[in-house]
Amino acid sequence: MNKLTCSLLLAIVTNFALSTLLNLSASAEVIHSERSLYRNILVEQSNGLRCLKFNVKSTKTQQSCMLIDDPQQLVFNYTKMLFTSLLINPRPERILIIGLGGGTMSNTLLQIFPQAKITNVEIDPAVIKVARNYFAFFENDNISTVAQDGRIFIKRALLKKQQYDWIILDAFNGDYIPEHLMTQEFLQEAKQLLSANGVLAANTFSVSDLYQYESATYQAVFGNFFNVKQKNSGNRIIIASNKALPTAPTMHATAQALAPVLAKYNVDIIKLSRLMISTATTQDWPQQAELLTDQYSPANLLNLKN
Amino acid sequence: MTNNIDNIVPWQNPLIYLLAFSSGFCIMGIELLGGRILAPFFGSSVHIWGSIITVFMLSLSLGYLAGGKLSTSAASLNRYGLIFIFAGIAVLPVAFFAPWLMEAIFLAIEDSRYGSLVASMALFFIPTVILGMISPYSVRLLVTDKNSSGQVAGKLYFVSTLGSALGTIITSFYLVLWFEVNDIIIVFSATLMLLGVCAIVFNRLNSSAANGLSDTSKTQGVVHE
Numbered sequence: 017m018n019k020l021t022c023s024l025l026l027a028i029v030t031n032f033a034l035s036t037l038l039n040l041s042a043s044a045e046v047i048h049s050e051r052s053l054y055r056n057i058l059v060e061q062s063n064g065l066r067c068l069k070f071n072v073k074s075t076k077t078q079q080s081c082m083l084i085d086d087p088q089q090l091v092f093n094y095t096k097m098l099f100t101s102l103l104i105n106p107r108p109e110r111i112l113i114i115g116l117g118g119g120t121m122s123n124t125l126l127q128i129f130p131q132a133k134i135t136n137v138e139i140d141p142a143v144i145k146v147a148r149n150y151f152a153f154f155e156n157d158n159i160s161t162v163a164q165d166g167r168i169f170i171k172r173a174l175l176k177k178q179q180y181d182w183i184i185l186d187a188f189n190g191d192y193i194p195e196h197l198m199t200q201e202f203l204q205e206a207k208q209l210l211s212a213n214g215v216l217a218a219n220t221f222s223v224s225d226l227y228q229y230e231s232a233t234y235q236a237v238f239g240n241f242f243n244v245k246q247k248n249s250g251n252r253i254i255i256a257s258n259k260a261l262p263t264a265p266t267m268h269a270t271a272q273a274l275a276p277v278l279a280k281y282n283v284d285i286i287k288l289s290r291l292m293i294s295t296a297t298t299q300d301w302p303q304q305a306e307l308l309t310d311q312y313s314p315a316n317l318l319n320l321k322n
Numbered sequence: 323m324t325n326n327i328d329n330i331v332p333w334q335n336p337l338i339y340l341l342a343f344s345s346g347f348c349i350m351g352i353e354l355l356g357g358r359i360l361a362p363f364f365g366s367s368v369h370i371w372g373s374i375i376t377v378f379m380l381s382l383s384l385g386y387l388a389g390g391k392l393s394t395s396a397a398s399l400n401r402y403g404l405i406f407i408f409a410g411i412a413v414l415p416v417a418f419f420a421p422w423l424m425e426a427i428f429l430a431i432e433d434s435r436y437g438s439l440v441a442s443m444a445l446f447f448i449p450t451v452i453l454g455m456i457s458p459y460s461v462r463l464l465v466t467d468k469n470s471s472g473q474v475a476g477k478l479y480f481v482s483t484l485g486s487a488l489g490t491i492i493t494s495f496y497l498v499l500w501f502e503v504n505d506i507i508i509v510f511s512a513t514l515m516l517l518g519v520c521a522i523v524f525n526r527l528n529s530s531a532a533n534g535l536s537d538t539s540k541t542q543g544v545v546h547e
Contacts, residue, residue: 053368139367165365168434175429196361310362311502318499 048150052142059150065091068118068146071191079189080118082151087120088127089282094219094251095121096283097244100292101182101217102274103267103285104257108132108182110211112173114166114197115187116143119153124281126159135180136161137169139187139194167196170205179211185218195313198230202310203237210258218254225321228301230254233308240296244288261294331528334399338460339481341406341517345456346485348510351493352413353378356446358503359416363424364438373435377442378450385454392455393462399525402463405455406518412449413511417504420445457482 044062051057058069067081081091090096098121102108109132113122116138125134138144141163147153155161162169166187173180183206187197196202206216216238220230234241238256245252262270271289278285308315356374357366364370392401415423424441431437460478465471497506 139365165367165434167362168365171363171428172432194366195358196366199362201362309502310358311504312498313358314499317495 048146050142050146052140054140054142057140057142057146059146066150068143068151070189080120080147080151082118082120087152088124088280090120090124093246093249094253095124097246097251097253097288097291098184098186098217098219099278099283099285100242100244100253100288101184101215101255102278103270103289103292104215104255104262105181105213106270106274108180108215110178110180111135111182111184112180112209113137113184113186114169115185116147116153116161117186118151119147120151121184121186122159123152123154126154128277128281132158134159137164137166139163139165166194167202167205170202170209173209174205178209179214180209181211181214183210183214183216185216188220193226193315193319195308195315196310198233198308198315199313200233200236200307200309203233207237207256207258212258214258216254216256218256220252220254221250221319223250224319226315226318227252228305229308229315229318231295231299231301232305235295235299236307240294242292242294243298243300244291245293246291255292261296267292331532334524334528335464337521337524338399338402338463339478341402341521342456342460342478342482343485344513344517345406345409345453346482347489347492348409348413348514349378349382349450349453350486350489351497351510352416352446352449352507354490354493355498355503355506356442358498359420359445360424360438360441362421363428364434364441367434369435370438373438373442374446376439377446381447381450382454385451385456386458388451389455390458390462393459397459397462399463399521402456402459403518403521403525405452405459406514406521408518409449409452409456410511410513410515410518412452413507413514416445416449417507417511 044060044067046058047061047066048059049057055070060067060069061084064084065081066084068079070079083089083091108129111125111129111132111134113125113134114137116122116136119136122134122136125132136144136159138147138161144153144161144163148155166185185197185206187194210216218234221227231243234254234256238258240261241257242255242261243252244255267289271285274285306312353374356378357370360370360374364373389405423444427437427441427444431440457478460482461471461475464474464478493506501509
C-alpha cells in the first residue's frame with residue numbers, strides 16, 4: 017500500500033540530488049533555483065540571455081527566454097509561430113494563455129494589443145512568482161493571472177459563460193504532458209469557450225507515436241486545422257478554429273496588413289504564413305488513428321514510442 | 323465445522339492466498355486509475371493524489387477493523403467469497419456513475435482540494451472499505467494455531483502487498499496503454515466477483531465431499547485430539 021508513497025518520495029529525492037549535481041557543472045550562471053510542488057525551476061543567464069528551465073538534464077526544456085536588453089523580442093521560434101493564429105482572427109480582444117512560463121507571451125501581446133484582456137493560467141504558483149521577479153512579467157487591470165489547473169479553469173469559465181477570442185495552449189514541455197489537456201473532451205470544452213471568431217493555438221510536439229493520436233483528436237473536435245512546423249524543430253503548432261478555415265487569399269491579405277506591426281517584435285508573419293499547412297490538403301497521419309479521450313489518454317506513454 | 327475445513331481441505335489455503343493477492347492487485351489498480359478518473363474535473367495537481375491516498379488509507383483502515391470484527395463469528399469460506407462479490411459490486415459505480423457524480427460535486431464545491439476529496443470519498447470509500455476487510459478475514463481462515471499465526475499473517479501481507487505492487491506497475495505501465503479506464507475497472511470488478519463465486523463453489527464442493535467422508539474424518543479428528 018505504501019509503495020506509491022515511497023516511490024514518489026524516492027523519485028523526488030533522486031531528482032533533487034541529480035539537479036543539485038548538474039547545477040554545479042552548468043556553464044550558464046544560475047541566478048535562481050528552487051524546487052516547487054511540481055518541478056525544479058531554474059533561471060539561467062548567459063550572454064545577455066535569461067532563460068527559465070524546468071529540468072537541467074534535458075536540453076528541450078527551456079520554457080521561456082528573454083533578452084535582458086531587449087525584453088520585447090521574442091526569442092523562441094515556436095512563440096513566433098503562435099502568431100499565425102492572427103491570420104484567422106487578427107484582432108483578439110479576450111486572450112487566454114494556459115501555461116505561463118516566463119510570461120513573455122503575455123508581455124508581448126500586451127504591447128501589440130494594449131486594449132486586450134489577457135488571462136494567464138498557470139498551475140504552479142512558484143512559476144508565477146519567478147515570472148514576476150525575473151522575467152518582468154507585467155500585470156495590470158487587463159492582465160490577470162490565475163494559479164489553477166488549465167482544465168479546471170476552462171470548466172469554471174464555461175459555467176460563467178465566458179468567451180475567448182484566442183486560446184493559447186502552452187502547457188506541454190518536452191518531458192511531461194498533462195494528459196487531461198489533450199483529450200477529446202478537453203478540446204470540446206476549449207472549443208465551447210471560443211467566441212464565434214475564436215482561434216485556438218496549441219504548442220505541442222511533432223515527433224513520436226503521439227502525433228497521429230493528437231492529430232486525429234484535434235480533427236474530430238475542430239474539423240480541419242493548420243499545422244505549423246519548422247524543419248529542424250520538434251515543435252508543432254496546431255491552429256484550430258471555431259469556424260471553417262479562411263481561404264489562402266484572405267489569409268494573405270491579413271498577413272500583409274499585420275506584417276508591419278509584427279515586424280517590430282521580430283515576427284515575420286508573411287514567412288510564417290508559408291509554414292501553415294492545412295489538414296484539408298495534407299493529412300499526414302493514418303485515417304484510422306485512435307482518439308485520445310478521458311477514458312484513454314496515455315499521452316506520455318505514447319510519446320515514448322517512436 | 324470451520325476448524326475441520328481449515329485443517330483438512332487441500333487447496334483451500336492456496337486459494338485464499340490467490341484471492342488476497344488479487345484483492346491487493348485490484349486495490350492499487352483502482353487507486354491508480356483514480357487519478358485518471360478525477361483529472362477531468364479536479365485537475366492533476368498534487369492534492370488530487372492527496373485526496374485519493376487519504377481516502378484509500380482511511381477506508382482500508384476502517385475495512386481492517388470491520389473485517390476483523392466480522393471474522394469473530396461464524397467465519398467461513400462462504401462469507402469470505404461474499405465479501406469479494408460485494409466488493410466487485412461496489413466497484414461498479416466507479417465505471418458507470420463517475421462523470422455524473424463528479425459533475426455534481428464540481429458544481430457544488432469550488433475548491434478543487436475539497437472537491438477531489440469528496441469525489442474520492444463518493445467513488446472509492448465503500449469499495450475500499452469492503453476490500454480492506456479481506457486481509458483480517460484471510461488471517462482468520464488461515465491461522466490454525468497461535469505459534470504460526472505471525473508467520474501466516476506475514477505470508478498474507480507478503481502476498482497481498484506483492485499483488486498491490488504488481489497491480490500498480492501493470493496498470494500504470496500497460497493497462498492504461500491498452501484499454502480504456504472503464505474497461506479496466508469493469509475487469510477488476512468482474513475478477514473480484516468471479517473469485518468470490520469460486521470461493522463459494524469451492525466451499526460447496528468440499529463440504530459435500532466432507533459430508534461423504536464425515537465418518538472417517540470425525541474419527542481421525544478425535545484420535546488426534
